[in-house]
Amino acid sequence: MKYIPYALLVGAAALFPYCVQRVFLHTPIEAEMGTAQKIFYFHVPLAWICMLFAVICGIAAGVQLRRRSERAEALAVAAGEMTVLAGVGVLITGPIWGDATWGTPWTGDARQVSTALLWLVFVAYLLVREYGPPNSERIAAALAIFGAIDVPIIYYAVKIWKTTHPQTGVVGSLPQSMWNTLFICLAALMMLSIALVWIRAAQARLAIALDQAWIAADTQQRAAQPA
Amino acid sequence: MDELNVFEQPEQPEQAQASTEAPGEAPGTTKVEGRDPATVRLKRAYEAEVENKVASDYSHIVWAYGVIWAIFAIYGAILWRRASAQRADLAALQAKHK
Numbered sequence: 001m002k003y004i005p006y007a008l009l010v011g012a013a014a015l016f017p018y019c020v021q022r023v024f025l026h027t028p029i030e031a032e033m034g035t036a037q038k039i040f041y042f043h044v045p046l047a048w049i050c051m052l053f054a055v056i057c058g059i060a061a062g063v064q065l066r067r068r069s070e071r072a073e074a075l076a077v078a079a080g081e082m083t084v085l086a087g088v089g090v091l092i093t094g095p096i097w098g099d100a101t102w103g104t105p106w107t108g109d110a111r112q113v114s115t116a117l118l119w120l121v122f123v124a125y126l127l128v129r130e131y132g133p134p135n136s137e138r139i140a141a142a143l144a145i146f147g148a149i150d151v152p153i154i155y156y157a158v159k160i161w162k163t164t165h166p167q168t169g170v171v172g173s174l175p176q177s178m179w180n181t182l183f184i185c186l187a188a189l190m191m192l193s194i195a196l197v198w199i200r201a202a203q204a205r206l207a208i209a210l211d212q213a214w215i216a217a218d219t220q221q222r223a224a225q226p227a
Numbered sequence: 228m229d230e231l232n233v234f235e236q237p238e239q240p241e242q243a244q245a246s247t248e249a250p251g252e253a254p255g256t257t258k259v260e261g262r263d264p265a266t267v268r269l270k271r272a273y274e275a276e277v278e279n280k281v282a283s284d285y286s287h288i289v290w291a292y293g294v295i296w297a298i299f300a301i302y303g304a305i306l307w308r309r310a311s312a313q314r315a316d317l318a319a320l321q322a323k324h325k
Binding site for chain 2: 020034035036038039042043046081085088089092093096097099100192196199200203206207210213214217
């Protein structure tokens with residue numbers, strides 16, 4: 001179990017050069033958008049990873065609220081950080097792609113705005129977790145749950161409102177070669193993100209254990225001191 | 228890209244014309260078709276437009292991919308530093324217990 005994240009990191013490191021080679025040498029150039037469409041193969045998986053870890057963070061935060069589980073708390077923090085990280089990737093690569101194809105980096109459409117909102121909510125979650133007063137983890141958990149609720153809004157934004165983003169079924173309509181490349185890139189990014197979340201969750205659990213050990217050591221020392 | 232090929236005139240008729248001099252032309256000259264300046268200018272304009280689009284696309288791709296790798300590299304470095312700090316914290320705790 002200890003070596004799983006490192007095995008995933010090695011797997012991702014091996015897969016990334018193949019992804020780039022496949023994207024640029026073995027996948028056809030999209031007729032309308034041209035070469036800029038190659039951003040799609042990492043932009044879309046990053047968006048999926050962002051939404052997936054937002055949901056995982058929300059669920060883990062809910063479990064933490066109910067059961068006061070340290071494991072859930074560690075997972076929630078790690079998933080929250082991955083949501084912010086992938087969110088940065090999506091919110092930067094999206095406007096770069098938009099600038100190349102739409103002629104403007106930001107159209108302010110519902111999917112862009114709801115994704116930016118998700119990112120801000122999880123930034124707030126991490127800030128409250130890191131700098132909040134004692135017992136603020138309950139407020140943080142509530143924020144994470146609120147953020148997770150934004151995920152279906154992002155997904156259905158293109159159906160509910162008129163947006164410049166393509167419809168949700170666009171991935172299914174891709175030619176086989178593009179579809180294969182997309183899922184290989186998704187596999188590489190997923191391996192990397194799971195490995196990083198795993199390592200971060202282990203660090204969060206160790207941090208909790210260390211805090212408790214320091215408190216116990218201080219208590220022991222004070223008890224041993226003569227009055 | 229295929230639409231650019233519209234301006235590529237088939238070579239064979241030209242070659243065929245070169246061998247048979249049309250009546251009414253000056254001796255030693257042949258009529259060249261499909262190479263008039265307007266067509267050449269249009270073709271060059273198309274080529275320049277495509278070249279600009281490809282160059283612009285490449286710069287956008289380099290930025291996008293660079294940002295993705297940079298984000299993950301920075302996060303990896305942060306995790307590495309956190310792990311080092313925790314190892315130091317653990318060592319301090321163990322030293323206190325001794």
